[in-house]
Amino acid sequence: MGFRTQIALLVVSVLFVAQVVALWLFVDERSLAVQAAIAREAAGRAANVAQLIEGAPPDLHDEIVAAATSPLVRFELGEKPSVTHTHHDENGAVEARIRALLNDGYSRDIRVEVHEIEQGLLPLPNLSPEMAKIHAEMMQGTLAAIEMEVSIAIAGGRWLNVATRFEKPPIQWSWTSTLSFVLTSVVLLLAVFWFLLTRLTRPLNELASAAEEFGRGGGDGPIAPVGPSEVRNLTIAFNDMQARLARFVTDRTQMLAALAHDLRTPLTALHVRAEMVEDTETRVGISTSLDEMQNMVEATLAYARGVGQGEELQRVDIAEYLSDIRGGTHGDLLLQTGPEAVVQIKPVAMRRALRNLIDNAQRYGQDPVLSWDVTDAGVEIRVDDNGPGIPEKRIADVFQPFQRIEQSRSLDTGGHGLGLSIARSIVLQHGGSIELSNRDEGGLCARVILPVAMPCTRTSEQTAPSDHLSDSTSPVPRGEI
DSSP states (O other), X not given: OOHHHHHHHHHHHHXXXXXHHHHHHHHHHHHHHHHHHHHHHHHHHHHHHHHHHHHSOGGGHHHHHHHHOOXXXXXXXXXXOSOXXXXXOSOHHHHHHHHXXXXXSSOSOEEEEEEEESOOSOXXXXXXXXXXXXXXXXXXXXXXXXXXXXXXXXXXXXEEEEXXXXXXXXXXXXHHHHHHXXXXXXXXXXXXXXXXXXXXXXXXXXXXXXXXXXXXXXXXXXOOOOSSHHHHHHHHHHHHXXXXXXXXXXXXXXXXXXXHHHHHHHHHHHHHHHTTOOOHHHHHHHHHHHHHHHHHHHHHHHHHHOTTTTOOOEXXXXXXXXXXXXXXXXXXXXXXXXXXXXXXXXXXXXXXXXXXXXXXXXXXXXXXXXXXXXXXXXXXXXXXOOXXXXXXXXXXXXXXXXXXXXXXXXXXXXXXXXXXXXXXXXXXXXXXXXXXXXXXXXXXXXXXXXXXXXOOSOOOOSOOOXXXXXXXXXXXXXXXX
16 A cells, blocks of 8 residues: 555544544534523423412312423422432532522422433323324334433422423434535645645655666666655765765776786786797696686676676567577577566676576586566566586575586586676666576576566667677676586
8 A cells, every 4th residue: 555545544534533523522512402401491391380380279280280291391290209319419500490480599399300211202191092102103212311300399298290301412414514524635635645745755756766776777866855854864865875886886896997907917928928838738738727817807807896887777578588598599498488578677787697597507407498477576587407406505505606516616517606696696786586496397497587667758769888798708608607
């Protein structure tokens, strides 16, 4: 999941949680407001009914109670209070309002109780059987409600019991809230994406591309520091690292070039003096040793210098490229076709790496096969043979410089032990990987995995300059282990 997607999901999630919390707080405040309004209304009606009863003849008391009862408030006259506790309730506002309307200075007992119940609204009085049935059906499935009971002492020793219930307001998500949520999300996402994320991710993507290209031996020089200060500092650090590495490679190359010149001069002088030796056998032996020393020096310098340092990356079709290598290879080599793919490589350097693997298979194995395929890891190039393979414990050693499985040290049976080291160095320069493994059916499998070239707007259409150590001029024998 990309950085932009993660930020977008985070923003939307935070907005959604904020909306839910706001809705919960709104519902709670709304419930308290409704409860206060109904309690105030019930208190006022209770005080009025109490005054009417106390001022009316006893034979009208029942009619007053029946007329005052409604779906919201129920009134009853009784000998006992419905609220049994004698202490004042927590909701002192209801009792205070009743006493104020009755102009009572705590001369009578007024009791108030508020609690939750799992029932519906109070049943309506004096309903016909048909209406009572309809009302009962309407009350089915009602959620928790708030019940308030009030008991007011009436003159004559009787009690006016008042009960009212109201359902908690349901959670309602209005279209206005939805529209507000959508508009807020869109505005924030646009601001975050087009201002913050673009300003942050664009230089990061450019930095990642530059690091990838630099790791493959390419690069267009320093990157302009842009974006937030942290990203600019990262870009400056990358530019410094890139410059230091380039300077290190350049200094090493110059030093090795000077060393090669200094070594060639005495070797040439020795070649001249060797020609002055009269004994033919001695002269031939000295010349052969000097040639071997010359080749070893050049091979060592080529490995230390790095093959393909001065060559540009090019996008090549893998089928055409391997077919060309197959055509220029001496000896038997079977080429198996694979799917279409394009890789970005240094053609001359990569040709040398693959030819080292092919020559190694031809020298130590039988019936070498060159093939390729496209996998999730990239373009996989394989060189298989039917030879004796390599002992498992020695596979990791053959990539080390001057390491040979064949211990005779004779150039007739092998090289200087730099072929696979050079091949690995070239493949790693391209951001790829190389590995050797013994085949189950016998023989050795050399596998090279190169990244698939991505579509880009910047491709090199010019022929890359030849490396100073091309296949036709390199003094290093191919296929050495």
